[in-house]
Amino acid sequence: MKCVRFSACLAVFFGTVLTGSIAGASGGQAVELNIQMIPGIWITGATGAVSIEYTTNRDQTSGWTPLASVLVTNSPEFYIDTTATNSSKRFYRAVIESGGNTNSPLRMVWISAGTFTMGSPSTEVDRLSGEGPQTQVTISRGFWMSKYETTQEEYLAVMDTNPSHFNGDASRPVDTVSWNDATEFCAKLTASELAAGRLPSGYSYRLPTEAEWEYACRAGTTTRFGYGDDLGYGELGQYAWYSDNSGQATHPVGLKKPNARGLYDMHGNVYEWCLDWSGPYPGGSVTDPRGPITNPYPAIRGGCYIDMDRYCRSAFRGSGNPAYGRKALGFRPVLAPE
Numbered sequence: 001m002k003c004v005r006f007s008a009c010l011a012v013f014f015g016t017v018l019t020g021s022i023a024g025a026s027g028g029q030a031v032e033l034n035i036q037m038i039p040g041i042w043i044t045g046a047t048g049a050v051s052i053e054y055t056t057n058r059d060q061t062s063g064w065t066p067l068a069s070v071l072v073t074n075s076p077e078f079y080i081d082t083t084a085t086n087s088s089k090r091f092y093r094a095v096i097e098s099g100g101n102t103n104s105p106l107r108m109v110w111i112s113a114g115t116f117t118m119g120s121p122s123t124e125v126d127r128l129s130g131e132g133p134q135t136q137v138t139i140s141r142g143f144w145m146s147k148y149e150t151t152q153e154e155y156l157a158v159m160d161t162n163p164s165h166f167n168g169d170a171s172r173p174v175d176t177v178s179w180n181d182a183t184e185f186c187a188k189l190t191a192s193e194l195a196a197g198r199l200p201s202g203y204s205y206r207l208p209t210e211a212e213w214e215y216a217c218r219a220g221t222t223t224r225f226g227y228g229d230d231l232g233y234g235e236l237g238q239y240a241w242y243s244d245n246s247g248q249a250t251h252p253v254g255l256k257k258p259n260a261r262g263l264y265d266m267h268g269n270v271y272e273w274c275l276d277w278s279g280p281y282p283g284g285s286v287t288d289p290r291g292p293i294t295n296p297y298p299a300i301r302g303g304c305y306i307d308m309d310r311y312c313r314s315a316f317r318g319s320g321n322p323a324y325g326r327k328a329l330g331f332r333p334v335l336a337p338e
């Protein structure tokens with residue numbers, strides 16, 4: 001590990017309001033200072049994947065607690081600690097990720113709350129009817145999402161088994177997992193991370209809702225893909241493993257370009273299970289939607305290695321029997337407030 005910024009690890013006294021008086025320039029009139037410091041750290045001198053850690057005791061060198069993984073695109077960049085409480089006093093450091101521990105919450109990126117348009121417009125090329133009506137969706141609370149599809153290595157560490165058809169390289173996404181398997185993985189990971197003291201208070205691992213998945217995939221775009229419209233599908237191969245370039249197999253996660261949020265393989269490689277059941281969009285405006293329970297199957301998203309280009313679009317939807325895992329089906333968890 002290489003510490004990007006350690007020596008000046010910012011001491012933060014979150015919630016501490018410093019109130020005092022100073023003499024004014026004239027007349028000696030008292031002027032009140034009211035300062036609220038924001039918990040977090042300036043990350044300087046590095047771009048790329050960086051782990052943010054904190055401690056409450058600077059003298060205890062082994063007492064650093066992982067907070068989050070962030071993709072630093074500009075330097076300097078300020079990371080805000082959203083988990084700090086009013087009474088806590090934290091010191092922060094930023095560490096370049098080694099990538100060694102794949103079963104780590106550090107492999108997640110923060111997805112801020114916001115509003116987006118779910119579904120595709122009727123004018124979108126190669127659109128399917130189930131992608132509408134377009135619906136304004138507000139995601140009211142931010143969450144962490146795994147940068148990568150869950151790998152076979154990660155799955156094996158938590159579940160003590162690897163059901164994948166494409167085995168032999170544990171950095172490939174796990175496949176042939178049912179929705180039931182994926183939700184059990186999330187529950188077990190939550191329990192183990194809780195026991196290790198690495199979970200932010202009130203957070204747990206789970207699958208993303210279909211709305212959260214599309215929100216994360218679009219990364220602020222309204223185009224067919226998270227990187228643009230790509231009407232001729234000429235750029236898709238830079239971002240996705242799909243029928244034209246996959247060799248009819250999955251590939252290790254993270255080899256293609258990420259989207260603007262730092263998420264890899266949102267288009268292609270394996271399909272990804274969502275938490276909720278697939279159903280018609282309501283139209284209008286909704287907040288934190290969950291699919292209906294009238295449809296028998298949960299949603300799956302993103303297209304996969306054997307899919308044609310058009311089925312890798314951000315708005316494309318599928319669903320699958322929750323008890324049945326296929327070799328094109330995987331998942332990626334989110335770490336979200338309960």
Ligand SMILES: [Ca+2]
Binds near residue numbers: 268272
């Ligand atoms: Ca995928």
